[in-house]
Each structure stands twice: as structure tokens, then as C-alpha cells.
Amino acid sequence: MLKLICLLSLLWWVEADSPMPEQTKQIVDLLTKIREEVNPTASNMMLMEYSDELEVLAKNWLTNCTYPLPNGTDYPDYKDVVDVLKSGVNQADASFDLSAMYESEKNAYNYESNTCTSSCANYRRMVWSTASQVGCYRHFCARSDHWSESKYIMACLYRPVVLDKNERPYKNGTPCSECPFGPDCNHNQCTQKQTTATTPTTSNSTISTMPTSPSSSTGSSKSTSPEQPTTSVSSQLRAISHLIFAIVTLELIINLNR
Structure with a gap:
């Protein structure tokens, strides 16, 4: 029985791959730093927070192992949502750490000409000024028509973003001088005052033909800014589940060595 429990726990571990609370904080902290230090400076850069709803949308998408991201016309929950992807044959290559990706791409972008050398x-997408929420998830996808090889896919979804290749990702100017909700500023980024910023859900309806989770209808968005990091209930449950898995695995090892 113990072996069966451990096996089931292992299968859950592979399939259910949400970032841990400390990882969601690292994601937000990194994006805060990246957006704070853009050159030239931004006058309308929004301060980002972690969104449980976007994490659920990322999970709903990745568990289908399809590509690209569902369009907002057919799936309203994905309206004004864009993705940043990492992939690899192991979890380390598809980690929730975005720093290497940032370092490899930031010098390729020229703000003045709005062009990329690579x-x-x-x-x-990371520095798109209107984005105020991010949510991430990772899943293993087998080789298919959508993926050329079996690999782990990590997706971070950003919202709200309406991409335009001819538009610069932000306006150059004095930090926070063109904030949409007033001049409140944190880390050279505009903070959100309106209640719509913390209740971003666009639809409580089930996303057709896609797996759903009960939490997708809550529309929760948990702030994890560097000043006041918070931990969501779902993140706490994930942490408890991971702890249970570790305990069961340890017990199995002890029993096998007897």
C-alpha cells in the first residue's frame, strides 16, 4: 500500500507543477527589478503582482499540450493575455527562473529604433508597460504535432497586454509621470488603486474543450510585491502537498532499507 501511495504521489508530483510560494515571489521580484531598471526609463510602467487566475489559465492550456495560446476571441478568458515560454528535456531546463532569458534578450533590443538584433x-513582453499580472505553470508534454520532441514546457502568462510589433513596450519619460491611476509609485512603477486591478476575472464560464479547475472562477490575484509579499491559499496547499510527498517518499525509503 505504501508503494502505491508513493507511486501516486510521484505521478501527482510530475503532473501538478505549479510554482512554490518562494518561486512566485522570485518571479515577481525579478520582473519588478527588470521593469524598474529599463533603459531609457519608463513613464507608464505598471507594478506587477502574481495572479492565481493566470496560473490556472496557464495550467488549463499546458495540460492540453497544444500550441499556440488560445485566442481571446474563442476563449474570452485569454483576452489580452500573452505568454513567455521556456522548455527543456528536464525540469531544470524549464525552470521558473526567468533571469537567464532576460539577460540573453535585453541587450538585443534597441528602444530608439524599436528593433531586435536577435x-x-x-x-x-516582460517589460510591456500595461502588464500588471503574471501567473506561471509547468507541464510535461509528449512529442506531437504541436511539439517536435517530448519536453517540459514552462509558461508565464502576462495580462493585460495587446502586442503591437510597431509599438514600443513602454513610454520613455520620468518614472510614474504617466500612471493611469495617479502618481503613486513603487520601484519606478505605477501602483494600482482601482478595485478592478485585484478582481481581474473576465468570465466565470467554463473554457470549452479545455480542462478547468474550480479555482479558475475565483479571479483571485495575490500581490507578491517586494514590500508586502503574500502567500495565497492555493500556494499553501501546494506546499503542504509537496511536504506530504516528501514524507511518504522518506517513509518508503526507510521501509525498503529495513
Whole structure:
């Protein structure tokens, strides 16, 4: 029985791959730093927070192992949502750490000409000024028509973003001088005052033909800014589940060595 429990726990571990609380904080902290230090400076850069709803949308998408991201016309929950992807044959290659991607792409982008000397699409999305929420998930996908090889896919979804390749990702100017909700500023970024910023859900309806989770209808968005990091209930449950898995695995090892 113990072996069966451990096996089931292992299968869950592989399939259910949400970032841990400390990882969501690292994601937000990195994006805060990246957006704070853009050169030239931004006058309308929004301060980002972690969104449980976007994490659920990323999970709903990745568990289908399809590509590209569902369009907002057919799936309203994905309206004004863009993705940043990492992939690899192991989890380490598809980690939730975005720093290497940022470093490799930031110098390729020229703000003045709004051009890239090499790949920089992910960097542009990371510093798109209107984005105020991010949510991430990772899943293993087998080789298919959508993926050329079996690999782990990590996706971070950003919202709200309406990409335009002819538009610069932000306006150059004095930090926070063109904030949409007033001049409140944190880390050279505009903070959100309106209640709509913390209740971003666009639809409580089930996403057709896609797996759903009960939490997708809550529309929760948990702030994890560097000043006041918070931990969501779902993140706490994930941490407890991971702890249970570790305990069960340890017990199995002890029993096998007896």
C-alpha cells in the first residue's frame, strides 16, 4: 500500500507543477527589478503582482499540450493575455527562473529604433508597460504535432497586454509621470488603486474543450510585491502537498532499507 501511495504521489508530483510560494515571489521580484531598471526609463510602467487566475489559465492550456495560446476571441478568458515560454528535456531546463532569458534578450533590443538584433520577443513582453499580472505553470508534454520532441514546457502568462510589433513596450519619460491611476509609485512603477486591478476575472464560464479547475472562477490575484509579499491559499496547499510527498517518499525509503 505504501508503494502505491508513493507511486501516486510521484505521478501527482510530475503532473501538478505549479510554482512554490518562494518561486512566485522570485518571479515577481525579478520582473519588478527588470521593469524598474529599463533603459531609457519608463513613464507608464505598471507594478506587477502574481495572479492565481493566470496560473490556472496557464495550467488549463499546458495540460492540453497544444500550441499556440488560445485566442481571446474563442476563449474570452485569454483576452489580452500573452505568454513567455521556456522548455527543456528536464525540469531544470524549464525552470521558473526567468533571469537567464532576460539577460540573453535585453541587450538585443534597441528602444530608439524599436528593433531586435536577435531574439528579444520575450524581453519585450516582460517589460510591456500595461502588464500588471503574471501567473506561471509547468507541464510535461509528449512529442506531437504541436511539439517536435517530448519536453517540459514552462509558461508565464502576462495580462493585460495587446502586442503591437510597431509599438514600443513602454513610454520613455520620468518614472510614474504617466500612471493611469495617479502618481503613486513603487520601484519606478505605477501602483494600482482601482478595485478592478485585484478582481481581474473576465468570465466565470467554463473554457470549452479545455480542462478547468474550480479555482479558475475565483479571479483571485495575490500581490507578491517586494514590500508586502503574500502567500495565497492555493500556494499553501501546494506546499503542504509537496511536504506530504516528501514524507511518504522518506517513509518508503526507510521501509525498503529495513
